[in-house]
Amino acid sequence: MTLVEVQVPDIGDFDEVTVIELMVKVGDTVKAEQSLITVESDKASMEIPSSTAGVVKEMRVALGDKVKQGSIVLVVEAAGAAAAVSAPAAAPVSAAVAAPVAAPAAAAAVAPVAAVASGPIEVHVPDIGDFKDVAVIEVFVKPGDTIKVEQSLITVESDKASMEIPSSHAGVLKELKVKVGDTVNIGDLLAILEGSVAVAVAPVAATAVASAPAVAAPAAIATVAVAVLAAPAHAPGAPTLGLPHASPSVRKFARELGVPLEEVKGQGPKGRITQGDVQTFTKAVMAGATQTKAQAAKAPAGGGGSELGLIPWPKVDFAKFGPIERKEMGRIKKISGANLLRNAIMIPAVTNHDDADITDLEAFRVSTNKENEKSGVKVTMLAFLIKACVAALKKYPEFNSALDGDALVYKNYWHIGFAADTPNGLMVPVIRDCDKKGVLQISQEMGELAKKARDGKLGPAEMSGATFTISSLGGIGGKYFTPIINAPEVAILGVCKSTMEPVWDGKQFVPRLMLPLSLTWDHRVIDGAAAARFNAFLGQILSDFRRVLL
Numbered sequence: 001m002t003l004v005e006v007q008v009p010d011i012g013d014f015d016e017v018t019v020i021e022l023m024v025k026v027g028d029t030v031k032a033e034q035s036l037i038t039v040e041s042d043k044a045s046m047e048i049p050s051s052t053a054g055v056v057k058e059m060r061v062a063l064g065d066k067v068k069q070g071s072i073v074l075v076v077e078a079a080g081a082a083a084a085v086s087a088p089a090a091a092p093v094s095a096a097v098a099a100p101v102a103a104p105a106a107a108a109a110v111a112p113v114a115a116v117a118s119g120p121i122e123v124h125v126p127d128i129g130d131f132k133d134v135a136v137i138e139v140f141v142k143p144g145d146t147i148k149v150e151q152s153l154i155t156v157e158s159d160k161a162s163m164e165i166p167s168s169h170a171g172v173l174k175e176l177k178v179k180v181g182d183t184v185n186i187g188d189l190l191a192i193l194e195g196s197v198a199v200a201v202a203p204v205a206a207t208a209v210a211s212a213p214a215v216a217a218p219a220a221i222a223t224v225a226v227a228v229l230a231a232p233a234h235a236p237g238a239p240t241l242g243l244p245h246a247s248p249s250v251r252k253f254a255r256e257l258g259v260p261l262e263e264v265k266g267q268g269p270k271g272r273i274t275q276g277d278v279q280t281f282t283k284a285v286m287a288g289a290t291q292t293k294a295q296a297a298k299a300p301a302g303g304g305g306s307e308l309g310l311i312p313w314p315k316v317d318f319a320k321f322g323p324i325e326r327k328e329m330g331r332i333k334k335i336s337g338a339n340l341l342r343n344a345i346m347i348p349a350v351t352n353h354d355d356a357d358i359t360d361l362e363a364f365r366v367s368t369n370k371e372n373e374k375s376g377v378k379v380t381m382l383a384f385l386i387k388a389c390v391a392a393l394k395k396y397p398e399f400n401s402a403l404d405g406d407a408l409v410y411k412n413y414w415h416i417g418f419a420a421d422t423p424n425g426l427m428v429p430v431i432r433d434c435d436k437k438g439v440l441q442i443s444q445e446m447g448e449l450a451k452k453a454r455d456g457k458l459g460p461a462e463m464s465g466a467t468f469t470i471s472s473l474g475g476i477g478g479k480y481f482t483p484i485i486n487a488p489e490v491a492i493l494g495v496c497k498s499t500m501e502p503v504w505d506g507k508q509f510v511p512r513l514m515l516p517l518s519l520t521w522d523h524r525v526i527d528g529a530a531a532a533r534f535n536a537f538l539g540q541i542l543s544d545f546r547r548v549l550l
């Protein structure tokens with residue numbers, strides 16, 4: 001077995017080209033002439049074929065690397081001496097008919113043309129090697145345009161390479177002789193320029209070529225293309241695997257704008273992405289009519305939904321119906337919005353509603369507050385609820401767990417988060433080790449944390465580590481609601497305003513203070529029966545708080 005270094009063949013005067021695609025990896029078996037990588041200059045993209053059949057042992061290039069003739073692409077363990085079809089750099093340079101394509105500056109020295117051209121100038125398809133009947137896939141110019149020397153006029157494409165054909169002369173475009181879909185060959189008349197504008201520095205047009213000496217520059221693009229054309233690895237016309245079907249200039253244009261080309265729908269022949277497609281996509285993103293995948297992943301509430309295969313978010317010009325004022329949402333609302341959206345979408349959540357009789361507890365709370373009036377600490381119903389929840393969480397530990405892949409993480413600590421309504425939006429401070437703290441201490445900490453939250457002074461540590469959350473709207477009103485679980489927790493308790501209600505005690509209706517409870521739980525972890533038991537147990541504790549001690 002022989003190790004063969006496969007090199008970049010002669011790619012002409014291109015100093016360096018960028019590797020934009022790797023088509024093989026270590027361990028792959030490659031055939032001779034099989035395309036290994038795609039490289040791209042600003043005018044052409046081309047596939048570099050293997051000179052040898054065998055197994056890829058080592059990749060010597062990575063995406064984004066710059067390579068030139070002689071750079072080692074990879075090392076192949078050759079299948080046998082016979083497998084090597086040609087020397088590494090043997091992309092048939094010989095196939096390059098020595099003729100200029102792109103009019104490099106050097107060409108001026110070799111083939112100076114009249115300093116000022118005037119009158120009609122014919123621009124012909126230059127030598128594009130052995131290409132026959134290549135398709136015109138893009139036209140960049142239109143009659144009336146002022147054309148510079150070397151400005152790309154059209155893109156042609158074979159199944160292995162696409163290249164832009166530059167103008168040999170400067171001038172005003174009078175007539176374009178080709179259109180998208182036409183096929184062209186060397187020498188075909190491409191355009192007629194009125195050459196009164198500038199200098200034509202190099203002969204590209206066939207008419208000029210006829211008398212021009214050879215310039216072995218970008219014709220080598222065609223050379224490489226010829227080399228790979230000889231052994232097509234892909235079905236003709238099929239886009240290259242993993243690479244958006246677009247010309248180098250369109251890829252460059254998309255890169256400059258930051259447009260993810262793989263998300264652009266090509267409207268050109270065979271689904272090719274044109275510059276117009278990139279512009280249309282950019283306009284749609286700017287108008288909010290579509291989102292890139294990256295935007296959708298970050299999107300807060302009101303995201304496009306395209307990532308879920310949903311129809312787009314309705315776009316309404318509200319000003320059409322009446323006066324409006326648009327205000328950016330604050331940072332906290334954006335962050336909590338994104339979290340709520342994820343939790344609402346990803347958690348199969350169910351909410352159980354129940355009522356707890358807190359008549360005696362409220363009486364106890366009021367009398368305690370009277371006794372402690374001087375201490376300055378007001379005992380809140382929420383503090384009792386926290387203690388009651390800790391007791392329920394201890395009895396039903398899955399409510400104090402978190403999902404980690406296929407495992408449940410049971411936490412032997414009871415840190416309770418509580419939703420606080422602040423001018424900046426919803427925040428969830430966390431009271432640690434509630435199992436070890438009394439109602440007075442919890443009330444005091446809650447007051448401090450709620451104030452800090454409203455003043456925008458809560459630190460990240462004060463908002464992390466909760467094992468269960470309570471959201472109380474009791475001070476505001478309402479009956480029941482469906483709180484969203486604060487992932488990675490698996491349950492949340494919502495409470496609303498308690499009201500006096502007639503409750504049947506078996507003999508008669510008696511007035512009782514009833515507290516509405518709404519328990520939302522993750523159905524992947526908890527089932528309905530457990531949730532009903534949790535609520536019932538919570539109700540028992542709240543109706544007779546001595547049970548907390550049991």
Ligand code: CAO
Pocket residue numbers: 380381382383418419420421422426450471472473474475476483495496497498499515
């Ligand atoms: N039923 C009846 N009255 C209640 C009650 C209940 N469940 N809970 C509280 N109250 C009463 C209090 O006793 C207090 O009355 P007094 O002033 O007469 O003593 C009054 O309502 C105000 O209470 P509060 O809301 O200021 O205090 P709290 O301890 O109950 O709650 C806090 C503190 C921080 C949770 C609360 O201020 C808050 O921000 N709540 C909103 C939470 C929220 O937005 N949740 C929704 C999240 S989903 O969007």
